[in-house]
Amino acid sequence: MESSRVLEIFKEITRIPRESGHEEKINAYLLEFAEKHSLEAKSDKAGNVLIIKEAAPGYENVPALVLQSHTDMVCEKRPGVEHDFEKDPIKYVIEDGWMIAKDTTLGADCGIGVASQLALLESPLETGRIECLFTVSEETGLDGAYALEPGFISGNTLINLDSEDEGELFIGCAGGLDTTAVFNYEPEDAPAGYEEVKLGIGGCTGGHSGDDIDKGRANPISIMACFLYTVPDFRICAIDGGNKRNAIARDISVTIAVPAEDVEILKQGFIRFCEDVRAEYAVTEPDMEYSFSQCGPCKRKVVGKTVSESLAAALFAAPHGVLAMSRDIKGLVETSSNLASVKMTGEGVIRIGTSQRSSVTSARKAAGLKVEAVFALAGAEVTHESEYPGWQPDLNSAILKKTRRAYEKLFGKEPVVRAIHAGLECGLFLDKYPGLDMISFGPTLRGVHAPGERLDIASLDRFVRLLEEVVVNFAKE
DSSP, rough: OOOOHHHHOOOOOOHHBBBBTOHHHHHHHHHHHHHHHTEEEEOOOTTOOEEEEEOTTOTTOOOOOEEEEEEBOOOOOOOTTOOOTOOOOOOOOTTTTTOOSSBBBBOOOHHHHHHHHHHHHHHHOSOOOOEEEEEEETTTTOOHHHHTTTTTTTOOOOOOOOOOOEEEEEEEEOEEEEEEEEEOOOOOOTTTEEEEEEEEEEEOOOEETTTTSOOOOHHHHHHHHHHTTTOOSSEEEEEEEEEOOTTEOOOOOEEEEEGGGGHHHHHHHHHHHHHHHHHHHTTTOOOOEEEEEEEOEEEEEEESSSHHHHEEEEEEEEHOOEEEEEETTTTTTEEEEEEEEEEEEEEEEEEEEEEEEESSSHHHHHHHHHHHHHHHHOOOOOEEEEOOOBBBBOOTTTHHHHHHHHHHHHSSSOOOEEEEESSSSSSHHHHHSSOOOEOOOOOEEESTTTTEEEEEEEHHHHHHHHHHHHHHHHHOO
């Protein structure tokens, strides 16, 4: 099993459309792979796929080992980039030891996990029974893991391949919750003498709403709301900010109608405000940019004054970022909230997407209620959905001990053992298969869930060596 083969398979995967909810083509690829290699395979109603490599002669009594990754990817691109995720292959470059998608997400999360499973399945390694589980729609709600039926897998030990820091072994993760707020309004004519102006903030780094929430990155939705909160008289004409719930927003554009006599004052105030914000985020957001353009007299329907002001106030007040740090594990974010998106989703409807994470169930629920309180007070309808449990660390885990021992043997040093604030499917697997012994590890990825996502190729080699060592010694032991 060579890392070069894993990379070769991953390059094939980058040509297959696999946005969350649209995994049909990657699933067909997996089933064709199984048929080509004469491996048993099955899929369930949700679209999860399991490919089985039976035990080699002499290894029939070795307990089955489950390897797991998800087939979908977060599909994000830079503003103005022409890319159709339903049909276009991911464009990438190899630079300075990194595989990089400069204008879109790369999909190494979790395409590298998928590729490593396939490389292992086709390898001549002698092992016990290997069950490779490929789940769907992890990025949008862990749908595949939710739908996994008892008995679909038989192994009692599972290696999750959805981590992003080589040299670190993960034995716990946060649970999550999505909270949606909807403002309903009656479109109305703009007052006489009002002009349209378009405000934009973009070029922000964004990132993973779990892994990167503590990095001090700007949220342009919160920033724009802060400015709008100070504007004395405006009506919203259009608003569009952020995208996926599990990604930190990178940009926002808002068109508002204001009295014609206020336009120049508004422009100067916006410029001063944005320059101050750029100075505030100079370290984490070196590419932040802003724009202001005048669009002439407002001749279209607008959001009324009350809803416009309530929306701005709620977006400004909504929690975003780290809410609490763990008191048990140094440096681990315990609870956070991500103000992910604000969209006009139809005439008379503005929808706000947020997500909350915590390794503590009560704290996660409280964070969701805090977001609900803010938007409910502003007059929005609020719902919660897609809640999933966390995965509590087990320092006595047998697979942890074996993986730690394998890492020390290969690299002559101890790996870091920790929990992660991002959500993994392991908590749901544990709900469905009590007693399942699990660990998660992977190569080094950076910038996941955002354009510019990249894979450290040297770390891929170490990851593949570790995976092979663990699998082979699992069979021997």
